[in-house]
Amino acid sequence: MTTLWVTGANGVLGWAVTRQAEASGVYDRIVALGHSSVGQSDPRAAITWQPLDLADHDAIAATAQAHPPSVIINCAAMTNVDKCETERELAWRINAEGPRTLAQVAREAGAPLLHVSTDYVFPGDEAAPGPYREDDPVRPVSEYGRSKLGGEQAIIEELGSAHPWLIARTAIVIGTGPNQRPNFVTWVARELRAGKRLKIVTDQYNTPTLADDLARLLLWSARAGATGVYHAAGPTYLGRHEWALAIADHFGLPRDHFDWVTSAELNQPARRPLRSGLRCERLAADQARGAPTFLGAIECLSETDWGLDF
């Protein structure tokens, strides 16, 4: 019996992984671990929904006893960057200690651990701007980034070279489908459609990523046995302001309802890496042996059903 664990199964990425894993027929059972119970409204035969708090070490161990994993894909995280800044202890429990416990479970079960991390482990400042390669020096500028880096380090400490692990760093994940929170594309489109004005930053550059592409990469990696640190993001490097204009154009919405601001003007609790994004040369090389191609932020506008009724 092959059992895939997907943590964060209610999230943007976790939902895409769960759905694709079920459709692939590769796993006998998918244990979809959600923090809240949202996904349970979509019962499917191969999917066992279970609540799991990644901050609860004992609960993770008990879940491992009940449903020993063959593969673990960790899509769960405290992803609210500003909340991580103000609730540091919780951020570290979920983003750093949670992955450590998963690594221990993976080792005991003999299961590869595929963990999702972030470009926010890099500074994105003028001294060392992105986009970044896998071996560029890390230097997070927010508590979210520091706690996610803590998760990477915990996995490497626990598993070292003796047990297979993959740390897939990604950037600005956007997804579609049920249970999804608004993403940049749907937010911009809906607000413009409602006639509202939007404040958009002109100084944040990144490589946005479709959740479905990243889910395909994770499931391919599990089959192909890819290990180590791996950058997995969309191929288009662009500014939020350029993306917002492309979204307006794509949906035939006005271009003059944007108020352009700098990140500093937004006065958010957490600092953002401004020149961030990921270079994915390893991914490009692996495409010759079956790794999926990723859509860029502009191409995906016309290639995706955004679930908008206009």
Ligand SMILES: NC(=O)c1ccc[n+]([C@@H]2O[C@H](COP(=O)([O-])OP(=O)(O)OC[C@H]3O[C@@H](n4cnc5c(N)ncnc54)[C@H](OP(=O)(O)O)[C@@H]3O)[C@@H](O)[C@H]2O)c1
């Ligand atoms: N979103 C981005 O732009 C972005 C960019 C770079 C990297 N990443 C990384 O990509 C991965 C997937 O993120 P995403 O975009 O899918 O984010 P998401 O939609 O916010 O999903 C994260 C999931 O984590 C779950 N979670 C939160 N606290 C938890 C806890 N204490 N125990 C168990 N589960 C918990 C949430 O569960 P409930 O919904 O059930 O509460 C949520 O479903 C994360 O590792 C994130 O750091 C995301």
